[in-house]
Amino acid sequence: MVKKRLYLELENCIGCRSCLAACTQCGGHEQRNRNYVYDVNPLKNRQTMPLMCLHCVNPACARSCPAQAIQIHETGAVLSALVEKCIGCQNCTIACPYGIPKFDTEQNLMYKCDLCIDRTKDGIPPMCASVCPSNTLQWLTDEEIEAKQKQFNLDNGKWVTSMPYLEGETNVRVNLPGILQGVTKLF
Amino acid sequence: MQEVNTKAPKDKFFREIENVRHPNETLIKTHCAYCGMQCGMNLRVNTKTNQIIGVEPRYDWPVTVGKMCPKGVTAYQQTNHPDRILKPLIRDDASLKGTDKGFREASWEEAYDLIARKFKELQGKYGKDTLSVFSGVSMTNEKCYLTGKFARVALQTRYIDYNGRFCMSSAAGGFLRSFGVDRGSTLPWTDIHETDCLFIAGSNTAECHPTSMFRVWNVQERGGYLIVADPRETPIARRADVHLDLRPGTDLALANGIVNLLIQNGYVDEEFVNQHTNGFEETKELVNQFTPEYTSQITGVAVEKIIRAAEIYGKAPNAVVMFARGIEQQHKGVDNVSGYTNMALVTGKIGRPKSGVATFTGQGNGQGGREHGQKSDLLPGYRKITNPKHVEEVCQVWGITPEEMPQPGVSAYEMFELMDQKTIRGLYLLCSNPAVSAPNQNFVRKALKGLDFMVCVDFYLSESAEFADVILPTVTWSEDEGTVTNLEGRIIKINKAQEPLGESKPDWQIQVELSERLGRGKYFSHLKTARDVADEFRLASKGGYADYYGATWDKIDKQDGVFWPCRDEEDPGTPHMFLDKKFYHPDGKAKICALPYRPPAEEPDAEYPLRLTTGRVVFHYLSGNQTRRIQFLRDMCPEPYVEVHPETAAKYNIEHEEYVRLYTRRGEAEYKVKITEAIRKDTVFVPYHFGHEKSINLLTIAALDPISRMPEFKACAAQIEKLEMKKVQ
Numbered sequence A: 001m002v003k004k005r006l007y008l009e010l011e012n013c014i015g016c017r018s019c020l021a022a023c024t025q026c027g028g029h030e031q032r033n034r035n036y037v038y039d040v041n042p043l044k045n046r047q048t049m050p051l052m053c054l055h056c057v058n059p060a061c062a063r064s065c066p067a068q069a070i071q072i073h074e075t076g077a078v079l080s081a082l083v084e085k086c087i088g089c090q091n092c093t094i095a096c097p098y099g100i101p102k103f104d105t106e107q108n109l110m111y112k113c114d115l116c117i118d119r120t121k122d123g124i125p126p127m128c129a130s131v132c133p134s135n136t137l138q139w140l141t142d143e144e145i146e147a148k149q150k151q152f153n154l155d156n157g158k159w160v161t162s163m164p165y166l167e168g169e170t171n172v173r174v175n176l177p178g179i180l181q182g183v184t185k186l187f
Numbered sequence B: 001m002q003e004v005n006t007k008a009p010k011d012k013f014f015r016e017i018e019n020v021r022h023p024n025e026t027l028i029k030t031h032c033a034y035c036g037m038q039c040g041m042n043l044r045v046n047t048k049t050n051q052i053i054g055v056e057p058r059y060d061w062p063v064t065v066g067k068m069c070p071k072g073v074t075a076y077q078q079t080n081h082p083d084r085i086l087k088p089l090i091r092d093d094a095s096l097k098g099t100d101k102g103f104r105e106a107s108w109e110e111a112y113d114l115i116a117r118k119f120k121e122l123q124g125k126y127g128k129d130t131l132s133v134f135s136g137v138s139m140t141n142e143k144c145y146l147t148g149k150f151a152r153v154a155l156q157t158r159y160i161d162y163n164g165r166f167c168m169s170s171a172a173g174g175f176l177r178s179f180g181v182d183r184g185s186t187l188p189w190t191d192i193h194e195t196d197c198l199f200i201a202g203s204n205t206a207e208c209h210p211t212s213m214f215r216v217w218n219v220q221e222r223g224g225y226l227i228v229a230d231p232r233e234t235p236i237a238r239r240a241d242v243h244l245d246l247r248p249g250t251d252l253a254l255a256n257g258i259v260n261l262l263i264q265n266g267y268v269d270e271e272f273v274n275q276h277t278n279g280f281e282e283t284k285e286l287v288n289q290f291t292p293e294y295t296s297q298i299t300g301v302a303v304e305k306i307i308r309a310a311e312i313y314g315k316a317p318n319a320v321v322m323f324a325r326g327i328e329q330q331h332k333g334v335d336n337v338s339g340y341t342n343m344a345l346v347t348g349k350i351g352r353p354k355s356g357v358a359t360f361t362g363q364g365n366g367q368g369g370r371e372h373g374q375k376s377d378l379l380p381g382y383r384k385i386t387n388p389k390h391v392e393e394v395c396q397v398w399g400i401t402p403e404e405m406p407q408p409g410v411s412a413y414e415m416f417e418l419m420d421q422k423t424i425r426g427l428y429l430l431c432s433n434p435a436v437s438a439p440n441q442n443f444v445r446k447a448l449k450g451l452d453f454m455v456c457v458d459f460y461l462s463e464s465a466e467f468a469d470v471i472l473p474t475v476t477w478s479e480d481e482g483t484v485t486n487l488e489g490r491i492i493k494i495n496k497a498q499e500p501l502g503e504s505k506p507d508w509q510i511q512v513e514l515s516e517r518l519g520r521g522k523y524f525s526h527l528k529t530a531r532d533v534a535d536e537f538r539l540a541s542k543g544g545y546a547d548y549y550g551a552t553w554d555k556i557d558k559q560d561g562v563f564w565p566c567r568d569e570e571d572p573g574t575p576h577m578f579l580d581k582k583f584y585h586p587d588g589k590a591k592i593c594a595l596p597y598r599p600p601a602e603e604p605d606a607e608y609p610l611r612l613t614t615g616r617v618v619f620h621y622l623s624g625n626q627t628r629r630i631q632f633l634r635d636m637c638p639e640p641y642v643e644v645h646p647e648t649a650a651k652y653n654i655e656h657e658e659y660v661r662l663y664t665r666r667g668e669a670e671y672k673v674k675i676t677e678a679i680r681k682d683t684v685f686v687p688y689h690f691g692h693e694k695s696i697n698l699l700t701i702a703a704l705d706p707i708s709r710m711p712e713f714k715a716c717a718a719q720i721e722k723l724e725m726k727k728v729q
Helices: A018-023 A060-064 A091-095 A127-131 A142-152 B070-078 B108-126 B141-154 B169-179 B189-194 B210-221 B251-264 B270-276 B280-287 B292-299 B303-315 B333-347 B388-398 B412-420 B441-449 B507-517 B530-541 B553-559 B631-636 B646-652
Strands: A004-009 A036-039 A048-051 A102-104 A109-111 A137-141 A173-175 B025-031 B040-046 B051-057 B089-091 B103-105 B131-135 B159-162 B197-201 B225-229 B242-244 B319-323 B356-359 B426-430 B453-458 B470-473 B482-485 B490-494 B610-615 B641-644 B659-663 B668-675 B683-687 B716-722
Touching: A004 A142, A018 A036, A018 A127, A018 B070, A060 A091, A127 A137, A127 B051, A137 A142, A142 A173, B025 B490, B040 B070, B051 B070, B070 B631, B089 B108, B108 B131, B108 B426, B108 B453, B108 B470, B108 B507, B131 B141, B131 B412, B141 B159, B141 B388, B141 B482, B141 B507, B141 B530, B159 B412, B169 B333, B169 B356, B189 B210, B197 B210, B197 B251, B197 B303, B197 B333, B210 B225, B225 B303, B242 B303, B251 B280, B251 B292, B251 B303, B251 B333, B280 B333, B292 B303, B303 B333, B319 B333, B333 B356, B388 B530, B412 B441, B482 B530, B490 B553, B641 B646, B646 B668
Parallel strands: A004 A173, B131 B159, B131 B426, B197 B225, B197 B319, B225 B242, B319 B356, B426 B453, B453 B470, B610 B683, B641 B668
Antiparallel strands: A004 A137, A036 A048, A102 A109, B025 B040, B040 B051, B089 B103, B089 B470, B482 B490, B610 B716, B641 B683, B659 B668, B659 B716
C-alpha cells in the first residue's frame, strides 16, 4: 500500500463546509465534526479556508498530555483522546499551535481529528478529502505532492507557495493561497 | 464468463478506491436527492433494521468521483426524519387554511374517498378544467411522466404545469430556439476541465453546483481562463480571470456586446457560420450598436473587462459557455440564453469535444422532468400537445382518442391567476412548494387560500401544505426507484434503499390508486411497479426528440448512465451533441439570434433606488422544505439575510447584523444585514430558501418571459428602511 497524505490547497476553498458535514459521517466520529472552516475576511470577500489537524510528527497536543491519552498511530495520525485515559485537563487545546482539539464539557473529554483512522489505516481517503468538491482537500502520494510543489513554486524567489511545513514537521502538507501565480497561461 | 466493460473511460480525477464496509451494513448505489449534478453516493443501510443510517462516497461515479456538497452528505437524514408525514392528513375546518393547524390523521381509504368525491363534485359543477395539477422535477422521470398522464387522462384537465417554470424553462426555450432541441449540456461534464476557457454567466457554481468546482479550478491550473459574469463576487467569481460584475438584468446587453467584439475582431468561424447556421447577418447588424462603451453604459461593467473577456473567449482554441438561473430568471431569460449561445455559434465553438454550451440544471431532474409531459404544452418525448401527429403517437400509448386529449394549459404562475379568477377551483400539488418558491407571494398565497379544494402530496408539511385540505404522505427519493436525467443529459438510476416509512407511498402509486377511484383505472391499473411505469414511459418517449426508448435500466447500469437521445437497444446514447454539425431545426442549421436589448421589467427609481436580486446558498435546496429540517444545514444557515455593500450601508446608516426592512411595490420583509464588498453598490441580495414572513418572494416581481413564462426573480426595484431600536444582541 503506497502511503498517502492529506494535502491542502487553500486557494481552492469555496466555503461549502462539506468537509465538516462529512466529518460527522465517519464511523468513529459520533456525529461530531472535528475541524474548522474560516471566513478569512467576511466583510470584504468570500475567501474561506479550512483549518484541519496537520497531524504533527512531534505533536504538541500529545506532548502536553499528562495522561498519555493522545496516541500516535503507526500511519502518523495523531488520534483523538482515549476515553479511558483523558482527564479533561484541556492542556492539549492550549498546546496545539493551530487550536485543533475540541472539548466536550459534558463528557469531560477532548476530541479531535483522527484522520478517519478506520478508513486511512486501510488506505481509504478520509471523509473530508473524499467529498471535498473543490479539491481543497486531497489524498495524495508523496510523488503527487512533490509534483504539485514543483508546479506551483515560482523560481523567481519572490513567491513560494508550497512550504514544507508551517511550524514543526507535519504529516499533512499545506499549499498556501497563491498557487495560480506560478501557472503559465495557455495563450 | 468475462463481462465486457462498456463503461465510459475514467478521467484523471478517478481513483480506484474500495468503500468502507461496516459489519451489518450494506451499501446501496444511488445519487443525491437534490440538484442537477446528481452526485453519485452510496446509502448505508443497516441490514438488521433495514434502515438508512448514513452515506459513503461513491468513488466510482465518473462525474463526481465521490464528491458531495454538505447538502449531499446529509441528504440521507431526510428519510427517517421525525418531521415525516406517516399517514394521510385531513383538515375539516377550512378556516384554518394557511396555517399548520387542524389536520387529523386519516386512512388512505378515507383520504381517497374524500378526494374523489370533491374532485367529481367540482368537475360536475364547473367542468373538467376546474382542476389543476402543479408538479415539480425533483422526482424521477417515471413520476414526472405519470403525473402528465394523470392530469390529462385521470383528471382530464388541461391545467397542468410545474416548478420548472421557476427554474429551467428559459434555458429550454433558448436552446429550442438556437438549436431546435433542448438538452441542457451539449457535452459531458467530464470534458469541462479539459477546455481552455470557461465563460460562466449567472451561475453561483461554488454554492449551487459545488461538485463542478474541482473541474472548474482545474481549467485555471492548466493555464486556461475563467470568466464569470455575476453582480456578486461569489466564491467562483473571486478567482475568475475576468469578473464581469454587471447590473442584475442586463445580461443580454453584455452578450450582445461580446458577440459584437467577436465579430469585429475576426473571431468568426466563417465556414461554420455559413454552412451550419442562419441569422448571422441580422445579428451582426443588431449587435453593431453594442460597442464596449454602450455595453458598459447599460451593464455597468468596465470597458476593459468586456474587451478582455471577448478577447479571451475569441482566442481560446476550445471554450464552454455556461449559465444558470442568474440569466434565465429574467423576463428576457430566453433571449439571454440565446444571446450567450450566440457566442458559441459565431465562433463555431460547439459540436466538438471540450467546446459547447451548457446550463447548470437546478433541480435533480430538471432536465428529464421537463421533457415528458408535465409542462402545460408538452407530451412525453418532448412532443407538442399542439401537434396532431404528436398527440396521436401519445394517445396510442395511453389508449385514449386524440379528441380526449386536453388542450394546452397555462404556465405555473398563470395558474395562480386562474385560481384567483376561480377558473381553477381545485389543485393537486406535488413535489413543489410554491408558497415559498413562486414570485409575488402575497398574491400566490391568497390564490391558494381561495381554492375550493386542495390536495398536497409531500413527505413534510411544507408551507404550501398549510393551504391544503388533504395531505398525502409520499416517499423520499431513497424509498423508490427510477431514472433521473442529470444536468449533462445523462439518464441515471436512483435505487431504493429502504421501504417506505409509515404508510407513505410513492407518487406513481398514489396516482394509480386515485385514478382507480376516479373511474379511470383501465388506463392505470396495469402499473404495479416503478419498472412498469418505466417501461410505459420509454415507449411513450419513443420517436420524440427526447427519445429514451433505448435507455433501459440495464444499459444505464452497464454504461454509468445513458445520454439521450438513445433510440434503441443498440444505441449507446449521445454524450456529445451536434458532432456531425447537424442541429435539430428542419434545415439542420442552428439559429444565431438577433436580440434587441430590453431592460428589466422594473427599473430602480427615486422611490425604489436599489436593485434586488435573489439566489441560493450552499446549505439549502430550493424552497428549503427539506434542507431547513437538517440540523447541520440549519446550523450553518438558519435564516435569510440581505447582502449590502458597505458604501450603501453607510448611506442608509445601517450596520452589519442589524435588522432592516426591505420592501418593494409588492411586499416587505425584515432581514439581518450582511455587509460585504462582494456585491455591487446598487444591488442587494437575499437568498430565497425561507418561508412565511421571511420569504424574499413576498417582494419579487411576477414579470414573465413571453416565451418561457419564467418570472423575473433576478431583478426588481427595492428600498431599505432602518428599523429603529432593533439591534440584535
